[in-house]
Structures are given as structure tokens and as C-alpha cells.
Amino acid sequence: MATTHGHDPAAGASLFTGPFTDPPEAPREFSDMPHEGSPETPGKVRPDIAFERDFFSDKLELPDGKEVEFWGFEDERGRRSFPSPAIRVREGQIVHTTLKASKGSHTIHHHGIETDDFNDGVGHTSFEVNGHYTYQWRAAQAGTYFYHCHVNTTLHFEMGMWGALIIDPPDGPGRAFRDGPRYDVEAIWAAGGVDPDKHELNQAAGLDGEDVGLNLWNPRYFHITGAFHPDSLTSPRAAVTAAPGQTILGRIINAGYFPQRWTFDGLEAEVIASDGRPFGSIESDDPPFAIPNPQSFRTSELLVGSAERYDCLLRPTAPGRYVARVEHLDWITGDVVGMAETTITVSGEAQPEPQPQPQPDVGGGSHPPSAPPAHPADHGARAGSPGAASGHTAATHGARPTRGPSSAPRKRPKRRRLRKPKTAAAVRRRTRKPRRRRPRKR
Numbered sequence: 001m002a003t004t005h006g007h008d009p010a011a012g013a014s015l016f017t018g019p020f021t022d023p024p025e026a027p028r029e030f031s032d033m034p035h036e037g038s039p040e041t042p043g044k045v046r047p048d049i050a051f052e053r054d055f056f057s058d059k060l061e062l063p064d065g066k067e068v069e070f071w072g073f074e075d076e077r078g079r080r081s082f083p084s085p086a087i088r089v090r091e092g093q094i095v096h097t098t099l100k101a102s103k104g105s106h107t108i109h110h111h112g113i114e115t116d117d118f119n120d121g122v123g124h125t126s127f128e129v130n131g132h133y134t135y136q137w138r139a140a141q142a143g144t145y146f147y148h149c150h151v152n153t154t155l156h157f158e159m160g161m162w163g164a165l166i167i168d169p170p171d172g173p174g175r176a177f178r179d180g181p182r183y184d185v186e187a188i189w190a191a192g193g194v195d196p197d198k199h200e201l202n203q204a205a206g207l208d209g210e211d212v213g214l215n216l217w218n219p220r221y222f223h224i225t226g227a228f229h230p231d232s233l234t235s236p237r238a239a240v241t242a243a244p245g246q247t248i249l250g251r252i253i254n255a256g257y258f259p260q261r262w263t264f265d266g267l268e269a270e271v272i273a274s275d276g277r278p279f280g281s282i283e284s285d286d287p288p289f290a291i292p293n294p295q296s297f298r299t300s301e302l303l304v305g306s307a308e309r310y311d312c313l314l315r316p317t318a319p320g321r322y323v324a325r326v327e328h329l330d331w332i333t334g335d336v337v338g339m340a341e342t343t344i345t346v347s348g349e350a351q352p353e354p355q356p357q358p359q360p361d362v363g364g365g366s367h368p369p370s371a372p373p374a375h376p377a378d379h380g381a382r383a384g385s386p387g388a389a390s391g392h393t394a395a396t397h398g399a400r401p402t403r404g405p406s407s408a409p410r411k412r413p414k415r416r417r418l419r420k421p422k423t424a425a426a427v428r429r430r431t432r433k434p435r436r437r438r439p440r441k442r
């Protein structure tokens with residue numbers, strides 16, 4: 001249907017009583033097809049840091065030798081990886097991410113970053129990029145995020161169009177967030193799976209309304225930051241090494257479609273932030289709106305929802321080889337559908353167990369500063385290493401952890417277990433229970 005613009009009596013009377021001479025534009029025919037284009041960035045300013053991400057397609061080899069088509073973002077240095085190269089910036093910076101779509105339409109959604117609609121990269125609420133576009137955004141809060149294409153998202157994400165996005169505090173890596181706890185070693189653990197059937201589809205599959213199964217996820221290969229199990233056990237993309245007493249910051253990203261259960265071979269994790277927001281901080285001190293965040297907590301088992309991120313600290317005190325494991329749980333039945341593991345190798349002399357510190361009210365920085373951090377490999381400037389690896393040497397196979405005696409008496413810290421996802425049967429059981437009547441308040 002052609003749009004009418006001008007004096008067309010068929011367009012009907014104007015609803016406006018103001019000084020308009022033209023009747024309103026006739027309604028467009030309903031379409032769920034998004035706009036495409038290569039517009040100029042509104043209000044473009046000089047950035048503090050800039051990245052380029054170009055669409056590419058390639059073959060990805062799976063652990064059994066099967067090859068599937070995969071797509072990703074090539075960075076400004078021509079690096080191609082699965083997942084796509086990390087974007088790493090500092091809090092406060094104005095960032096430009098220039099997307100070159102080159103084939104088909106794509107976007108970049110910086111997941112968890114608060115931008116205006118135009119720079120949000122959600123194609124169906126703004127536009128899809130069929131040429132190039134520079135996303136302009138501010139890194140407002142240090143933490144763990146990720147970026148991905150938001151066109152036919154379940155497919156383009158599955159195909160590999162995503163990467164880690166890390167915002168460091170203003171003075172760079174070494175602390176999880178401004179005034180937050182220090183860390184010595186960093187692990188970026190972005191875990192997901194590959195459903196090979198999806199990799200046979202074309203970019204627009206399902207967009208015409210045909211059911212091509214995009215609502216189902218049947219992953220058969222599982223990876224941590226692109227290293228498939230069992231390579232993930234030793235791959236430097238996932239495995240880390242530390243000395244006893246050092247603090248490891250695990251940046252966990254659920255890059256799959258199912259809930260994940262993370263365990264650390266008996267090590268307790270102190271969970272300090274979620275979705276780029278530190279625990280224990282108060283968002284506003286204006287009384288009606290003072291909603292304190294949850295406090296950080298310790299756990300040996302962490303459940304992570306799809307696209308959620310958690311930052312957690314691990315402080316192994318005894319030398320050994322610890323296995324971090326991620327299990328993918330079917331989101332209906334809760335059954336484990338697959339898993340991947342990596343290794344935390346701790347070598348050196350055993351250190352006394354640190355005692356839990358009291359929580360401050362504000363800021364979430366609950367830790368005595370440990371030894372000055374040996375900063376993880378230079379993550380500062382442009383993009384991080386391919387696949388957002390930590391830059392540490394690959395862990396070596398060895399004996400199971402030998403947890404040496406700790407010199408301090410061990411007080412078991414309070415453990416909070418996250419609830420398992422509810423199964424349909426559990427929901428039914430729960431709803432059948434008779435409710436206890438509450439005494440009426442006078």
C-alpha cells in the first residue's frame with residue numbers, strides 16, 4: 001500500500017486541531033519486518049575508545065570432527081574467533097562500536113548496557129544494519145556483560161554472533177568494580193552449547209512465519225568460552241592458574257538457552273555481582289527509592305539463568321587441581337543435558353584460609369586488599385584476547401586436589417543454596433498444598 005502524503009481526501013479528517021495543513025499520514029500496513037539501513041549516528045561525539053565488528057562466516061570444528069557453519073564478528077585487527085573477540089572498556093568511557101554487516105542484516109546489542117533506542121541494537125524496535133552503523137554508548141558501570149546480534153536472535157546468537165563485554169573500573173583491571181574487591185587472576189567463563197541442526201539454516205529462517213524449530217534448543221556440544229569439552233579442561237580460553245591465597249575473579253556468562261549449574265570442585269565462591277551490578281550497594285539514598293541490592297553470598301553451587309552474568313571470587317588456599325564444571329539443565333525438566341569442565345590449577349605453598357569479613361552497607365567492597373594484583377594480561381586497550389581468554393598459561397593435567405591442612409581453624413561460612421528450577425510436577429505438588437490460614441492482624 002502506498003503511503004499518502006499530501007492532500008488526499010481519502011486519508012480522512014485530521015485528528016489534530018493545530019496549525020497542520022496536511023492530513024496525517026495514512027497508517028502503514030502492519031508489518032513485523034524491521035527497518036533496515038545504515039544511518040548516521042545521532043549526536044555523534046569523539047569516542048574515548050572505538051571498536052569495529054564485521055560480520056563473517058566460517059566453519060567451526062566440533063569435538064567429534066563434525067564441521068558446522070558459524071558466523072561471528074571479526075574485530076578491527078582481523079581476528080576471527082568463537083565466541084567473537086571481547087570488547088573491553090573502562091567505566092566512564094564513551095564507546096563506539098562500528099558494525100559492518102556486509103552480508104544480510106545484523107545489529108550489535110550491548111546486553112545490559114543502558115543506551116537510547118537508536119543505539120540499543122534491538123532491530124525490531126529501531127533498525128537493522130544492512131551496511132554499517134556506529135553504535136555510541138557510555139560504559140556507565142563496571143562489570144560483566146556481553147554483546148550479540150539481535151536479528152533473528154535465537155538463530156544469529158546460536159550461530160556465534162556474540163562475545164564478552166567487560167567494563168573495568170576507571171583505573172583498569174584488578175578490581176571487579178569501583179572500590180570493589182581486588183583480584184589476582186581473571187577467568188572469563190562464557191558457557192554455552194551448539195545445536196548443530198540450527199547451523200543448517202539460512203539467516204532469515206523462520207522470519208516468514210514458518211516454524212523452523214527456533215523455539216527448541218537441542219545442544220549436543222558444550223563449551224566454555226569457545227573451548228569445547230574436554231579441550232576446555234586445559235584450553236587457555238577457560239583454564240586458569242593461581243597461587244594459593246590468590247583471588248580468582250570468575251566472570252560467568254550464561255551464553256546458552258538453558259539454566260546452568262556451576263560448581264567448583266568443593267571450592268566456595270563468593271558471589272559479588274550480577275548482571276553488571278555489584279551486590280551490597282544501595283542504588284539511591286533517597287528514602288522512598290532506597291532499595292538495597294542483595295548482599296554478596298557464598299555458595300558452592302550457583303544457578304545462572306540464560307543471558308545472566310555473575311561475578312564470583314574463588315580463593316583456593318591449598319595447592320591442587322580443581323575442576324570448575326558447568327551443567328546445562330533442561331529448562332522444563334531440570335535434567336542435565338550436557339556439561340563442560342575447566343581447570344583451576346593452584347600451585348605453591350598452602351596459605352591460611354581467609355576469614356569471612358563483615359559486610360559494609362554500601363559499595364560491596366567487602367575484602368581486605370590482598371597482595372597487589374599481578375594484573376591479568378593487558379586487557380586495557382582495544383579488544384581483549386580472542387575468545388576473551390584470561391591470558392594465563394594452560395593448566396596441566398595432574399593429581400586431584402590435595403587440600404592441605406589450613407593453619408587457621410576452619411569455620412564453615414554460611415552457605416546459600418540456590419533453588420533448583422521448578423519442574424512442572426513440583427509446581428503442581430506445591431499448588432495442591434493447603435494453605436495455612438494467617439491470623440488476622442488487629
Ligand SMILES: [Cu+2]
Pocket residue numbers: 105106107149150151156161
Ligand atoms: Cu546477525
